[in-house]
Amino acid sequence: ELKVEQNPLFLSMQEGKNYTIYCNYSTTSDRLYWYRQDPGKSLESLFVLLSNGAVKQEGRLMASLDTKARLSTLHITAAVHDLSATYFCAVDMNNNAGNMLTFGGGTRLMVKP
C-alpha cells in the first residue's frame, strides 16, 4: 500500500524567510503533484513532477523530485503573506491516465507579517 508522508504538518514563518516542505512516499512512482488549498476553496494544481531530478519553479515556490530517494520538496523563498495556505503533495502509482491519487496529510503554512 502506497503511503505518503508530509512534514511538517504545520508551519508558521515570518515574511522574508525561506523554508522547505518535505514529501516522502513509500512505493516507486514517477509522477508527483503539489496542490495548494485556500480555506473553503478547491485544491489548485501547482506542479506536476514527472521524472527523477525534475525541478519546477513558479514565483517563490520551487518543487523538486528525487525518485530514488522517493522524496519531493517544496521550497519557499522569501515567504510573503499571500502564500499562507495548505499545501498537499499527492502521488499516483501508475503512468496510465485516470489514476487515483494518494495524498500526504497536508502542510498548513501561515506566513506572518
Next chain:
Amino acid sequence: EAGVTQFPSHSVIEKGQTVTLRCDPISGHDNLYWYRRVMGKEIKFLLHFVKESKQDESGMPNNRFLAERTGGTYSTLKVQPAELEDSGVYFCASSPSSGGDVAKNIQYFGAGTRLSVL
C-alpha cells in the same frame, strides 16, 4: 471555462438521514473522481468514473455509499443512512482523457462539500 462545481457547499444532517452530494465536472472531462477528507486525516480516494462507468471503487467505505454518473456528465454521491463517522469534506475532481499526454493527467478539484452528521 467553468471549473469543477460541487453542491451543496455544506450539509448538516442527523444520523440516519440520507444526503446526496452532487458534482459537475469540467465539460468534456471523461474522468471523474470522488475523495474524502475526514477531520485530521489525509484526503482519501473513494472512486473513479470513466464516463458513466465505474473504473475503480476500491475506496468506497461500505454499501451505505452509492455513486452514480448517469450519462457520463454530472455525478452524485448518496450516503444512506448517514453515520457520525461519515462527517468530513467530500471532494470531486475531474480530468480529461490524456491520449498519452501526461500533462492532461492533472486532476482539477472542486471546493468540496462539508458534511456534518450529528
